[in-house]
Amino acid sequence: MISKLLIANRGEIACRIIRTAREMGVATVAVYSDADAKALHVRSADEAVHIGPSPAAESYLVGEKIIAAAKQTGAEAIHPGYGFLSENADFAQSVIDAGLIWVGPKPESIRAMGLKDAAKERMIAAGVPVTPGYLGADQSVDRLKKEADAIGYPVLIKAVAGGGGKGMRKVDAAENFEADLESCKREAKASFSNDEVLLEKWITSPRHIEVQVFGDSHGNVVHLFERDCSLQRRHQKVIEEAPAPGMDEATREEICAAAVRAAKAVDYEGAGTIEFIADASEGLRADRIFFMEMNTRLQVEHPVTEEITGVDLVEWQLRVASGEPIPLKQEELSIDGWAIEARLYAEDVAAGFLPSTGTLEQCHLPDGAEGIRVETGIERGSAVSPFYDPMIAKVVAHGSTRNEAIYRLGTALEGVAVWPVKSNAGFLFDLVTHEAFASAELTTAFIADHENDLKPMTQPKAEMLNRAASELLDQYEDGDRQALSGFRLNAPANRTVRLRSGKETYAVEPDDHRSDHTFSSLAAPDIALVSYRADTFAVSLDHERGTGHASAADGAILAPMPGKVIAVDVAEGDTVSAGQRLMVLEAMKMEHALTAPFDGTVTELSASEGGQVQVEAVLCVVEPTE
Structure with missing residues (x-):
């Protein structure tokens, strides 16, 4: 077994790996940039090595610095987490060439799945169902147009080296094809230095279904069932769950067997994910679920698989990388209950999901509640940096049924409060409590289709202001309250107090009413954080303008x-x-x-x-x- 492990990553996934390594008795080494000098993952590891300036291109993406840090500290192995260098075959080979253990698939397996067109050809040969389309080497406009016409519109253009929604265009009609192709190729060239594309039939009711696979160096490959990742915004996953709603046993058996064939086709070792696109217009059917791509690493959403199987996937990664066989056989794996994960981001939903940066002066996450698991690399006092992905945490709920998991997740999200950084907690709450989500009416267009139901509050509700007023005034003796507002709170009339939230001021008459969905806490002596259904506002006493103009005018x-x-x-x-x-x-x-x-x-x-x-x-x- 590996005795010392370097984690070539940061944030919540670094903390996640450190936790399992510690439980296994494996010493850990963190790496960090200037921006992460005081980060939680740095303080959690047994050792930490500085690897450069804040930009990832000068630190976390510099393989030579990471390998040097491993050698400097005597680490035997490198775990890449996800993102950064996790799917970089050249880096994986460099780790191996340096005499270190690479906690991941073999470099040739990464390369085999790195280009979408070559991967599809390999999947066809392995008997894995693929979306109807064109994978040819002839990239001329005329040939691509001819193939698109033959497939039938709408058609999807995808960069062969693409990912994250870049280099992808849906074409609705033949007359739009050439312009969309030119735009797609230009973006692919800029993002991946490769402008080659493939064509696929557009799926009209798409669901994103993926299967967790795991292989070892002894020729064993198992699956750990499927996940549904259909709730996406701009091709980025927002909510993931396992198992997939509406998946019957026969379909599950077929699609999971196809995923195992896909992994075996590239001699796969370690944790990986086979991603499928499903035409769910008539429910989930094996003959309408098609291979999309393979992620040759641990996925962000791996906790939902862990929750329903009881398996620690990071532990499996470390054991398999050490040369051990997979701990369980396929027949020993089963599904227990339901798990749903929500990605909590530092972003301003009202401003079009603009990332929100700054120091988290308040950070309340719902860890410890029954059936709730929180994965985070952030705590109170942490800085959300503009240099990296603005994830605050992953909130995962497990229940015996899907409805129980939904209820637990919604309740947990209501308890999230961060400040002054903004978060998407309210947006996530609205998603998981939407009646269409409860009914599992899922497609990748879910968020766009229900956009009007998912708009954030722009101003605090009356009950929120009432709660904030009581929270703020409870700090003061009765005489001080009178000085603040010019009245006594227990007087029979004229009990109005003025509050400020953002650019607005409000006249409020505090009372003892408490809403079951309203929560509050003091962020500072004169600032209350008040939340309603996971939307949070900072509210303060309007000392200077308690009797002045409304702030829209001041x-x-x-x-x-x-x-x-x-x-x-x-x-x-x-x-x-x-x-x-x-x-x-x-x-x-x-x-x-x-x-x-x-x-x-x-x-x-x-x-x-x-x-x-x-x-x-x-x-x-x-x-x-x-």
Whole structure:
């Protein structure tokens, strides 16, 4: 067995691997960039090695630095996690050439599945069903157009080296084909340095079904059943579950057997996933489920498979990489209950899912609840960096039935509260509690089809403000409350208190009403975090404008996200016109100009050039011209 393991990754997957390694008595080495110097995975490992600047291209993607770190610390093996170098066959070979153990498939297996056209040809030879299409070497526009016409529209153009939705176009009609082909090839060239494409028949009611496979160096390959990953946004998975709803035993047996044949066709070792696209227009049927691609690594969504099988896939990876056979035979594996995973991201849903960065001054995750598992590399005080994927956590629910798993996941998501970084918790809650999701009416277009039902709250509800007012005022003695608002809370009338959330102020009369779906906590002495159905708002007492204008009129200019002030164009006392630039904020490698909402005077200015600001910080105030 491996005695010391280097994890060539970061965040939640690094923490996940460290946990299993520790349980197995395997020492661990973390690697980290400048941005991750204080990260949880660095502090969790037995040792840690700095490998470079914050950009991944200068740290986590530099194989030479990672191999040097392994040799420096005496690590015997390297686990790549997922992403970064996990499916880089050249890096895998370099690890092996350096005399180290690669915790993953053989480099030739990675290469065999790396190009979609070659992989499909191999699958056809292995008897694995593939989507009708064109895989030919002739890439001329005329030939591709002819093949598309023969397949029938709509047709899908896909980059042979693609992934993550890049280099992919749906073509609805023949007259659009050439323009869409040109666009697809241009994107593929820029993203993958390879503009070759393949064509596939567009599936009208698609579901994304994938099968977890596992092989060892003794010629054994097993499957650990299927997952449904149909809930996606822009080709990125959002919710995953196992098993797949509506999968009967006969269909499961056929598709899982096909996945095992696919793995054997490339002499596969370690954890891998065979991804299929299903035409679910008449339910899940084996003759309408087609091979899409193979992921030659551990998947983000592997916890749902672990929850229904009781298997620790990372433990299996380490044992198989050490030369041991797979711990269980196929007949010893079975499905127990249901598991659903939600990917919790630091992103502003209301702003079009723009990534949200900054320090998590508050971070409450629902770990420890019955049937709930949380995988994270973040804690209170952690920074969500603009350099990497903005995942906060994976929240996984397990239950004896799908309905129980849904209920547990929804309840867990309601308990999420992070601040000042924004999250998609409310969006996830709306997804898993949607009646169409409960009815398993799943396709990859689910989110787009139900877009109107999944819009985030833009302002806190009355019960949220009521809860926030009580939370905030409970800090004060009765006399202090009177000073804050000019009244006594237990007086029979005129009990109004003014609160601020974002750019808005609200007049609230606190009472003892409590909503079962409303939760609150203090983020700071004068700031309450209040959540309703997983949507969270920061609410404060409006000290300075408790009896003033509503904030839509008082001109408070707030930071839309954490960032750096790179220019200030005004000073206190300046007269400004509606639309005039007041300052520029740099965030997420973009510049955001903040402008005057109306004609007026700058009465307050708290921002200075070069200063770092948090989301919703008041940067300046413009009073309107009378």
